[in-house]
Amino acid sequence: MSTSKIEGVVITPLRQIPDERGKIMHMLRADAPHFKAFGEIYFSCVNPGAIKAWHIHKEMTLNYAVVWGNIKFVLYDDREGSPTKGVLQELFIGESNYCLVTVPPFVWNGFKGIGEKMAIVANCTDISHRADEIDRMDPFTQKIPYSWDIKHG
Numbered sequence: 001m002s003t004s005k006i007e008g009v010v011i012t013p014l015r016q017i018p019d020e021r022g023k024i025m026h027m028l029r030a031d032a033p034h035f036k037a038f039g040e041i042y043f044s045c046v047n048p049g050a051i052k053a054w055h056i057h058k059e060m061t062l063n064y065a066v067v068w069g070n071i072k073f074v075l076y077d078d079r080e081g082s083p084t085k086g087v088l089q090e091l092f093i094g095e096s097n098y099c100l101v102t103v104p105p106f107v108w109n110g111f112k113g114i115g116e117k118m119a120i121v122a123n124c125t126d127i128s129h130r131a132d133e134i135d136r137m138d139p140f141t142q143k144i145p146y147s148w149d150i151k152h153g
């Protein structure tokens with residue numbers, strides 16, 4: 001079953017199939033309902049505590065699966081006319097919660113490595129990487145009401 005909070009963001013649990021040799025980790029199939037097209041797959045590696053944010057893609061749909069380690073993945077909807085404009089969505093994904101997160105264009109997003117090892121974020125996209133279709137903001141900008149700090153409680 002898939003879930004979403006920000007309009008257009010789809011979270012699809014992914015299967016892991018372990019056996020004594022290791023495991024298979026599913027990611028994305030051409031017959032999945034959220035598959036659009038194949039453009040490129042790349043891997044963004046993030047160290048524990050490092051923040052890679054904020055960015056939006058103006059054309060690319062992202063398909064993130066964290067195949068090693070864990071991240072805090074945060075999304076912010078600032079799209080004019082969106083029914084979820086102003087909504088922040090915080091996800092903890094990776095080995096502890098193995099899933100695919102599909103992010104449509106124009107949703108701000110970023111992530112922080114958590115835990116004690118580098119996390120590997122696979123991004124299987126519908127277009128090839130192009131720097132000119134990405135906008136970026138500082139992770140600590142006041143324009144997005146979010147603190148990256150760990151929340152003790």
Ligand SMILES: Cc1cn([C@H]2C[C@H](O)[C@@H](COP(=O)(O)OP(=O)(O)O[C@H]3O[C@H](C)C(=O)[C@H](O)[C@H]3O)O2)c(=O)[nH]c1=O
Nearest residue numbers: 042043044045052053055057062121122123129131134
């Ligand atoms: C993705 C990519 C990057 N680069 C160059 C551009 C920069 O000089 C350097 C680091 O790129 P960037 O700062 O964009 O890396 P991340 O912050 O890990 O972000 C990348 O991976 C996350 C998951 C995103 O979704 C971003 O859209 C994607 O840009 O690699 C390339 O030359 N080709 C590429 O395909």
